[in-house]
Amino acid sequence: MRSCKIRPDHAMLKIPKYPNLTELAYLQVKQYILEGSLGEGSRLTEELLAGQLGISKSPVREALNRLESDGLVSIEPRRGTYVRKFSLKEACDLYSLRELLEVHAVGLAEITPSFLADLAESIDRIKRENIPSLCCHFSRLPRQDLRSIQGRRSRTRQASHARSHCVLPRQLSTISARGRIK
Numbered sequence: 001m002r003s004c005k006i007r008p009d010h011a012m013l014k015i016p017k018y019p020n021l022t023e024l025a026y027l028q029v030k031q032y033i034l035e036g037s038l039g040e041g042s043r044l045t046e047e048l049l050a051g052q053l054g055i056s057k058s059p060v061r062e063a064l065n066r067l068e069s070d071g072l073v074s075i076e077p078r079r080g081t082y083v084r085k086f087s088l089k090e091a092c093d094l095y096s097l098r099e100l101l102e103v104h105a106v107g108l109a110e111i112t113p114s115f116l117a118d119l120a121e122s123i124d125r126i127k128r129e130n131i132p133s134l135c136c137h138f139s140r141l142p143r144q145d146l147r148s149i150q151g152r153r154s155r156t157r158q159a160s161h162a163r164s165h166c167v168l169p170r171q172l173s174t175i176s177a178r179g180r181i182k
Helices: 021-035 046-053 057-070 088-108 113-128 132-138 143-151 155-164
Strands: 073-076 080-083
Touching (some): 021 046, 046 057
Antiparallel strands (some): 073 080
16 A cells, blocks of 8 residues: 655645534633622532523533632532632642742843833723723733833843732732731
8 A cells, every 4th residue: 555645845734623512611610700790609510500500510511620620619519509608728839929920020031122012911901891800800900010110230130120019810819828817
């Protein structure tokens, strides 16, 4: 048997992978959880989600298993699936890690007037389009601070300045590092 040889100048384009129903269900339910449409402790049933999404229960079941491995839901045998509740300590730990990463990222960034202009434009677009999940992230960062970051000489001072204006969501900004509500 001879194998088919295609000349390099006539190579076929790869067919893009379209998400299957499990992937689509996973993405949709994940979006609802992250937006807060499905609150902490909400019970998720395969029947309800399948009906809402207009698909069978099998892809929903697989999507819920994947969400459990992501840590967004907990599946309790013979009790059901629930949107996971995060403890105060877990939330504090996550935001402490996020703060460290953001400060490190600011330290690595090449902060130029052009970068700051692009950042300010991006923030204005988010506010203009009223994207609730992102608006709260920028509400604590005054516009003049964007300009003052560029004026700093050392990256250490840039990072320190960014740390003092960390763009954490408003609802968790009252949690102190010790796990107490201020």
